[in-house]
Amino acid sequence: MVANLKLWRLLMPKPKIAFYWCASCGGCEETVVDLAEDILGVVEKVDIVLWPVAMDFKYKDIEAMPDKSIVATLLNGAIRSTEQEEMAHLLRRKSQYLIAYGACAQLGGIPGLANQFPLEQIFQFNYEGGPTMANAQKTRPQVTTDDQGRTPTLPAMHHVVRSLDQVVEVDYYVPGCPPTPRVTRTALTALLENRLPPKGSVIAPDIALCDECPRKATKPANIAFTEFKRPHQALMDPNLCFLAQGVVCLGPATRSGCNAACTVGGMPCTGCFGPTSRVRDQGLKILSSICSNIAPKEEGEIEKVIEGIPDPVGTFYRYGLAKSLLRRKATLPSK
Numbered sequence: 001m002v003a004n005l006k007l008w009r010l011l012m013p014k015p016k017i018a019f020y021w022c023a024s025c026g027g028c029e030e031t032v033v034d035l036a037e038d039i040l041g042v043v044e045k046v047d048i049v050l051w052p053v054a055m056d057f058k059y060k061d062i063e064a065m066p067d068k069s070i071v072a073t074l075l076n077g078a079i080r081s082t083e084q085e086e087m088a089h090l091l092r093r094k095s096q097y098l099i100a101y102g103a104c105a106q107l108g109g110i111p112g113l114a115n116q117f118p119l120e121q122i123f124q125f126n127y128e129g130g131p132t133m134a135n136a137q138k139t140r141p142q143v144t145t146d147d148q149g150r151t152p153t154l155p156a157m158h159h160v161v162r163s164l165d166q167v168v169e170v171d172y173y174v175p176g177c178p179p180t181p182r183v184t185r186t187a188l189t190a191l192l193e194n195r196l197p198p199k200g201s202v203i204a205p206d207i208a209l210c211d212e213c214p215r216k217a218t219k220p221a222n223i224a225f226t227e228f229k230r231p232h233q234a235l236m237d238p239n240l241c242f243l244a245q246g247v248v249c250l251g252p253a254t255r256s257g258c259n260a261a262c263t264v265g266g267m268p269c270t271g272c273f274g275p276t277s278r279v280r281d282q283g284l285k286i287l288s289s290i291c292s293n294i295a296p297k298e299e300g301e302i303e304k305v306i307e308g309i310p311d312p313v314g315t316f317y318r319y320g321l322a323k324s325l326l327r328r329k330a331t332l333p334s335k
Helices: 002-011 027-033 038-045 059-064 082-094 103-107 110-116 119-129 181-192 282-291 299-306 312-316
Strands: 016-021 047-050 070-076 079-081 095-101 157-162 172-174
Touching (some): 016 027, 027 070, 027 181, 038 181, 047 070, 070 103, 095 103, 110 157, 110 312, 119 157, 172 181, 282 312
Parallel strands (some): 070 095, 095 172
């Protein structure tokens, strides 16, 4: 009986898994490697059919595969270009489960902060007006160009950065910038053992980060902010809640599951695990809490306190602007 079971396992095809990288820094790819020896167990149980960052695969081979023949694709990164959108649709079609892996795929991530600027302004700065740019001809990348009879092409850039589920249907979300090895291991184990939660779930605890933060005992019940400091501007008490020290920490508005890695390391939470299921807009959640606890009541004094947060969008929407109620900066057509 045992011998027959071993033979059956050997003969059964391994589930096909794909990894793909869109608009992101690549940290999510690294966290898969950070599984260390655990990745050997994963590789032993699955057939990786796409992982461009690590192995040589051809897109045409994926296109030739039957629809739904890939059990799961872990796609990281936001969607900014036409190529990324095409790959999102292709992998959605070929996969039984499409997993938004990491903050950029789940929420738009740091690339989503580009939604504060028109696309033309971004191109102008990066190819013409940047302080270290030497481009007298003001050359920009073109979607198509003629090169001695050949016509090479590049992907076009969309005007907004979008999260994966703003482009295609997503089955599950694995949060983090990047996801921790523990969360990654939990997601892969649930997948391989067919113990997946309800569709649409975020595979991380649905409680605020403060619950696992070692500083939670010192979190003040009532606080009156008279100033805001950035972490490099003062010597921080390693045991005291950051909010009690006048440092913006997004822990109260952020999902737990990272083992409070940043606060343990002496830095406030920046919100990369996204909101819990009870929060519609992570930035507004913490912004409303902080603003309601500013001590001064006169406009001028309030402004002095707020000046301690020089980049409100980057502070409160570092990872979630593309999925927020704001989503992007409104721009009026030129006259």
